[in-house]
Amino acid sequence: MLTELGVPSLGAFAEPAPSAAGQEVVEVVAAGINHLDLAKAAGTFYTGPPPLPSVPGSDGVGRRADGSRVYFDAPVAPFGSLAERTLVAAETMLPIPDAVGDEAAAVAGNAGIAAMTALDRARLSAGERVLVLGATGSVGRIAGQAAIAMGAGRVVAAGRDRTRLEALAARTGCAVAPLGEAAPMAAELEAAADGPVDVIVDPVWGEPALAAMGAAAQRARLVQLGQRAGATIELPAALLRSRRLELIGVSGALESHADRAAAYAGLMELIAAGKVTVDFERVPLDAVEDAWRRQVAGAVGTKLVVTP
Ligand SMILES: NC(=O)c1ccc[n+]([C@@H]2O[C@H](COP(=O)([O-])OP(=O)(O)OC[C@H]3O[C@@H](n4cnc5c(N)ncnc54)[C@H](OP(=O)(O)O)[C@@H]3O)[C@@H](O)[C@H]2O)c1
Structure with missing residues (x-):
């Protein structure tokens, strides 16, 4: 339990009991x-x-x-x-x-609803190229597999851990873009995708997100989910305009119950069918x-x- 802000500790807490109907x-x-x-x-x-x-x-x-x-x-x-x-x-x-x-x-739940909502908000169409940043994480792994299941043309998993990326590729058939320690380059991401990307699933922000925008196709959609690689970026206005890029923020905590329910139900189907593990x-x-x-x-x- 949490008695002060920070790290919780194990302890006895009051038994939950209903205080309102339902x-x-x-x-x-x-x-x-x-x-x-x-x-x-x-x-x-x-x-x-x-x-x-x-x-x-x-x-x-x-x-x-x-x-x-x-x-x-x-x-x-x-x-x-x-x-x-x-x-x-x-x-x-x-x-x-x-x-x-x-x-x-x-x-x-938390990771899966975010991944599914991201693909929904990105209006992913069959055949489109998808770049998943933070692809070795819980959100990224689900987003990459779900994008493949939804008919994406090519899905690129980008991350720093080459071993985990390769394991992911072997399991899912996605392409990989290892990110190394230096700032990632747009050209490398675009090459891994075999062309400019239509949808970017972004749980990291920071330099990888900036590079991903550089690899974006015309009218691409970047769905922003998290900030593991940095809370802020310096974003050139021309980068947005030159690609007519759409930035979409998704917060599972703020999405409607109906939208979360639809995202969760969709993912349950994919997991039950063995299309997402x-x-x-x-x-x-x-x-x-x-x-x-x-x-x-x-x-x-x-x-x-x-x-x-
Ligand atoms: N918006 C929402 O509704 C929602 C829902 C769930 C999660 N999130 C957010 O999404 C983010 C990821 O969540 P998760 O559950 O997938 O986390 P996770 O399982 O811990 O995975 C984190 C991912 O971020 C990558 N990463 C970490 N630090 C990085 C850096 N400095 N540069 C590049 N990549 C880096 C990791 O890659 P490496 O293998 O390279 O370390 C890994 O792929 C978190 O910020 C979380 O709060 C948002």
């Missing part, structure tokens, strides 16, 4: 540790700091009293998903097909503090999923 206590079976959770707990997320004390964790998979599993991403504060039980408004719950495991259904490391609830610190340090490499 609320239900669910047994948490899997919950991801998201970058969003780190930012919220640090008090730096743009929706504001969490109440204190509170239980962190913004989404997860829960089991209802009737035994059915649901995905939830709006636990009722001060209760969160990194717990054995939490409180959820029934109207915000989303169904999970039997073919999708607990952990996969959790990874498909997700990676994760299972973490027991009593090891959550150590896992959280590893995530803060960036020493993870896959999605951490807490299984109470």
Whole structure:
């Protein structure tokens, strides 16, 4: 639980109990540790700091009293998903097909909804070239596979970890653009894509995003999701105009429930059909503090999923 802004610790918290009509206590079976959770707990997320004390964790998979599993991403504060039980408004719950495991259904939440929403907002058409930055991350891996499943012409996975990129390429058939330590070059990205790119999925911003814009086709769409490579860039106006580039911001936390539900349902279908696979490391609830610190340090490499 979180008693001050920063890193949560394991502790006893009040039992969740409904305080309004439509609320239900669910047994948490899997919950991801998201970058969003780190930012919220640090008090730096743009929706504001969490109440204190509170239980962190913004989404997860829960089991209802009737035994059915649901995905939830709006636990009722001060209760969160990194717990054995939490409180959820029934109207915000989303169904999970039997073919999708607990952990996969959790990874498909925060990261998956962002990836699917990005492709939807980008209005991806069959045959278009897609460049996925941060492609080795949870959002990027899902976005790349989903783009292939949706009929993208060529999907380029860009990232710094060549080993993980090559494993991704072997598994998904995407092309790769290793980014190295120096600032990435637009020409390298364009060459990897076999031409200028129509859609850029961007969970990193910073220099890679700037280079990606340089590799953009006319009327390309860049969907901005996160800032792992930098919070700000110096953006030449001519770069936008010369490509008539469209910049689109997506925040899962602010998208409507209906849009999140559609994104999640679409991804459930792709996972159930074996067209998207997700990676994760299972973490027991009593090891959550150590896992959280590893995530803060960036020493993870896959999605951490807490299984109470
Ligand atoms: N807008 C939304 O709704 C939404 C939803 C979910 C996540 N996000 C955001 O999206 C971002 C990625 O989330 P995630 O869950 O995919 O994280 P993740 O699994 O930790 O992956 C992070 C990715 O960013 C890359 N990266 C990290 N530092 C970098 C740098 N300095 N330069 C270039 N690439 C770098 C990593 O590549 P390497 O292999 O090269 O390290 C990795 O591919 C986060 O900022 C997160 O907050 C947004």
